[in-house]
Amino acid sequence: MGLPQNFLVSSVTLLLAVAMAVNACPPSDREALLAFRAALNEPYLGIFNTWSGTDCCTKWYGVSCNPETKRVADVILRGESEDPIFEKAGRSGYMTGSISPSVCKLDSLTTLVLADWKDISGEIPSCITSLPNLRILDLIGNKISGQIPADIGKLSRLTVLNLADNRIAGALPPSIVNLNSLMHLELSNNKLSGEIPSDIGKLSMMSRALLSRNQLTGSIPSSIANIYRLADLDLSMNQITGSIPAQLGSMPVLSTLNLDSNQLSSEIPTSLLSNGGLSILNLSRNSLEGNLPDVFGPKTYFTQIDLSYNNLRGSIPKSLSSAKYIGHLDLSHNHLCGPIPDGSPFDHLEASSFANNDCLCGMPLRTC
Numbered sequence: 001m002g003l004p005q006n007f008l009v010s011s012v013t014l015l016l017a018v019a020m021a022v023n024a025c026p027p028s029d030r031e032a033l034l035a036f037r038a039a040l041n042e043p044y045l046g047i048f049n050t051w052s053g054t055d056c057c058t059k060w061y062g063v064s065c066n067p068e069t070k071r072v073a074d075v076i077l078r079g080e081s082e083d084p085i086f087e088k089a090g091r092s093g094y095m096t097g098s099i100s101p102s103v104c105k106l107d108s109l110t111t112l113v114l115a116d117w118k119d120i121s122g123e124i125p126s127c128i129t130s131l132p133n134l135r136i137l138d139l140i141g142n143k144i145s146g147q148i149p150a151d152i153g154k155l156s157r158l159t160v161l162n163l164a165d166n167r168i169a170g171a172l173p174p175s176i177v178n179l180n181s182l183m184h185l186e187l188s189n190n191k192l193s194g195e196i197p198s199d200i201g202k203l204s205m206m207s208r209a210l211l212s213r214n215q216l217t218g219s220i221p222s223s224i225a226n227i228y229r230l231a232d233l234d235l236s237m238n239q240i241t242g243s244i245p246a247q248l249g250s251m252p253v254l255s256t257l258n259l260d261s262n263q264l265s266s267e268i269p270t271s272l273l274s275n276g277g278l279s280i281l282n283l284s285r286n287s288l289e290g291n292l293p294d295v296f297g298p299k300t301y302f303t304q305i306d307l308s309y310n311n312l313r314g315s316i317p318k319s320l321s322s323a324k325y326i327g328h329l330d331l332s333h334n335h336l337c338g339p340i341p342d343g344s345p346f347d348h349l350e351a352s353s354f355a356n357n358d359c360l361c362g363m364p365l366r367t368c
């Protein structure tokens, strides 16, 4: 005995309707996206023209959903990209407007990228810290102002925080050290002031910390040296004072250290120059003093070492000529004196590397 025909038909219809509803994004996510769009204005490419229809998971430019839950997971809008839409328009992206707090209703969001649109202004909505799954927040290259939300540390899954090239002011919020998944912290070229939190060393996953071109003051916290994975540290062009913590010289994977254009004083730690892993070191334009430590040797391998515009005295240590490799060396604008050692690392260096010292001599300068 079979089931009645009309029962079968209505069951199939119901199943189809359920399947279709499950396949589309929830109306609440769609509405949140539309409110987010309404606060932005993108006049040249028309990317938001694709944001129509009920299913925001398909064909909405830059939007993607979790395939199982159909919740909006990623909103990725880059103003500089290889996408054909840019080639067709023959220009890079431009957007005005601001980031609507309605984005915080997308509570399954893992990635928010709104990068290089040049003119998005306003503040980062403080409710952003209530997005429990947020892993990537990338707002580089806009005109975003205001401060980093005070409770940013709540974003326990955040791996990338990139707010570089904006107008963000105020201090680094103390809670930032609680971002225990954070790998990339990129805040260069903003108006950040105040001191770097002394317990920054708690960011144990961090491999890149770029904070150049701000107005940061205070000294370099020695706890930074506890960040085992840190490979790239850039604090250049700030107003940082004090001495360079010697512990930086014993960091296992640090390969780029840019501390140039600050107000650092005291001597250059010996450990920094004897560290075999460091390949780019810029300490130019500080108030570093004392002699260049005589700690170079066959393990010395620098692609760039710039110590120019300091108050270094004494002579260039002979051991520097036994270095394995020195690409770019700049010792100009110091108070060095005496003969320039000869040896292969010095063969390709020009006079400008040694200019404006007290009494250096020998190739490539005048003979002694």
Ligand SMILES: *[C@@H]1O[C@H](CO)[C@@H](O)[C@H](O)[C@H]1NC(C)=O
Residues within 6 Å of the ligand: 236, 237, 260, 261, 282, 283, 284, 285, 304, 305, 306, 328
């Ligand atoms: C080091 O920093 C100075 C000052 O900020 C800059 O002018 C110079 O180009 C940098 N050196 C290298 C080798 O990049």
